[in-house]
Amino acid sequence: MKVMKFGGTSVGSPERMKGVASLVTKSGKPTFIVLSAMSGTTNSLIEISNYLYRKNPEGANEVINNLEQKYIGHIEALYSTDEYKQKTRLFITEKFDYLRSFTKDLFTSFEEKNIVAQGEILSTNMVVNYLQEQGVKAILLSALDFMRTDKNAEPDLPYIKEKLSAIMKEHEGYQIYITQGFICRNAYGEVDNLQRGGSDYTASLVGAAIDAEEIQIWTDIDGMHNNDPRVVDKTEAVRQLNFEEASELAYFGAKILHPTCVQPAKYSGIPVRLKNTMEPDAEGTIINNVLVKSKIKAVAAKDNITAIKIKSSRMLGASGFLRKVFEIFESYQTSIDMITTSEVGLSMTIENASHLSEIVDELKKYGTVSVDSDMCIVCVVGDLDWSNVGFETLATDAMKDIPVRMISYGGSNYNISFLIKEADKKRALQSLSKVLFNE
Numbered sequence: 001m002k003v004m005k006f007g008g009t010s011v012g013s014p015e016r017m018k019g020v021a022s023l024v025t026k027s028g029k030p031t032f033i034v035l036s037a038m039s040g041t042t043n044s045l046i047e048i049s050n051y052l053y054r055k056n057p058e059g060a061n062e063v064i065n066n067l068e069q070k071y072i073g074h075i076e077a078l079y080s081t082d083e084y085k086q087k088t089r090l091f092i093t094e095k096f097d098y099l100r101s102f103t104k105d106l107f108t109s110f111e112e113k114n115i116v117a118q119g120e121i122l123s124t125n126m127v128v129n130y131l132q133e134q135g136v137k138a139i140l141l142s143a144l145d146f147m148r149t150d151k152n153a154e155p156d157l158p159y160i161k162e163k164l165s166a167i168m169k170e171h172e173g174y175q176i177y178i179t180q181g182f183i184c185r186n187a188y189g190e191v192d193n194l195q196r197g198g199s200d201y202t203a204s205l206v207g208a209a210i211d212a213e214e215i216q217i218w219t220d221i222d223g224m225h226n227n228d229p230r231v232v233d234k235t236e237a238v239r240q241l242n243f244e245e246a247s248e249l250a251y252f253g254a255k256i257l258h259p260t261c262v263q264p265a266k267y268s269g270i271p272v273r274l275k276n277t278m279e280p281d282a283e284g285t286i287i288n289n290v291l292v293k294s295k296i297k298a299v300a301a302k303d304n305i306t307a308i309k310i311k312s313s314r315m316l317g318a319s320g321f322l323r324k325v326f327e328i329f330e331s332y333q334t335s336i337d338m339i340t341t342s343e344v345g346l347s348m349t350i351e352n353a354s355h356l357s358e359i360v361d362e363l364k365k366y367g368t369v370s371v372d373s374d375m376c377i378v379c380v381v382g383d384l385d386w387s388n389v390g391f392e393t394l395a396t397d398a399m400k401d402i403p404v405r406m407i408s409y410g411g412s413n414y415n416i417s418f419l420i421k422e423a424d425k426k427r428a429l430q431s432l433s434k435v436l437f438n439e
Helices: 014-025 041-053 057-079 082-104 108-131 157-170 198-210 243-251 263-268 321-331 357-364 391-398 422-437
Strands: 001-004 033-037 139-140 176-180 183-185 191-195 213-221 240-242 272-277 285-288 296-311 336-341 343-349 368-382 406-409 415-419
Touching: 001 014, 001 198, 014 033, 014 057, 014 108, 014 191, 033 108, 033 198, 033 321, 041 057, 041 082, 041 108, 041 391, 082 108, 108 176, 108 191, 108 243, 139 285, 157 198, 176 198, 183 198, 198 213, 198 263, 240 243, 243 285, 243 296, 243 368, 296 357, 296 391, 296 422, 321 336, 321 343, 336 406, 357 368, 368 422, 391 422, 415 422
Parallel strands: 001 033, 001 213, 033 176, 139 176, 213 272, 240 285
Antiparallel strands: 183 191, 272 285, 296 343, 296 368, 336 343, 368 415, 406 415
């Protein structure tokens, strides 16, 4: 069985929903579908929550009413029979009355998660009703019945596998199984969400739980490209990536995928394919455990980076110096992206600068601190094992006219990273494309 995940734009209108229905029934084989909320819905639900946090029920009700009218309008375009129009209208009315109930009570983060979960609940019900109207044997399985996180807010895969296997066994013989992406219950049984990777994470977890043949992530772009198409002309989709390469690209700026969401698929050995809803026949990108030797695959860039340098003669030959520095970042829950060291200096980059002033103040106990803002990490990804003589030179040659603040190489076998000014990003990406991909 294949797992197919469709994002918000893929189910963003009645026409798109019909297109998704056509895609998932094309093979005639049993298929498991994971759906996001219709595009724009989650933002509206968060806006409702923000009004309620500010004790403004009138503002919340206005957004609720506008959103409900939008959904009611979709019914006429999506269904052709009075039976399914009425059935879906009743369901939508019930859900929006539920949203209105929050305007009368005390509002906390628990209520907010219930509100935000309604987007996926609405989209999955609409699509399963449409499939059933078309005569497809389709069933909706609530993600809240099997998708759970543990006390560390990490997916509880043994629980998910056990529960979902039992549910699938109970409902054998369906052509299409549909569930909600993103939403789950936490270890205490409360409605929660997967946060990182959202619906992609759900698809990966479902695929691992049912031992799927393949997990397909359908978006509005034909796979992961070898450079940023917003900056560089004539980029191409990368046809195959190793899981590690895909994670590096996702972490360093390729927005099509969250870096952690494919981990369950990786550990289960299930390939993940990135596909384009607008061009369903395009090959897309396959991500698996195969590493193509001696090849540079792609370039990605991560903006809004801050570089911090600490110089101290006390670092020279001193044990425990690095530990003290890292403990400062840990105490402010600020992760480090890149790091380079010398005998008396240490340079690091961070993306989250919300505690920058406190971190700098504490670092000053140990040495002289300088900060560079508005920086960018450019990452070159592929088989960059040190035995591939000259590969790092290719990348550095492409950057010869760009001022480089830091270089990180050797931390993994899959990337070499450059820290540059954001203002130089476009030139850097274009030069790397020209040198690495002969454009």
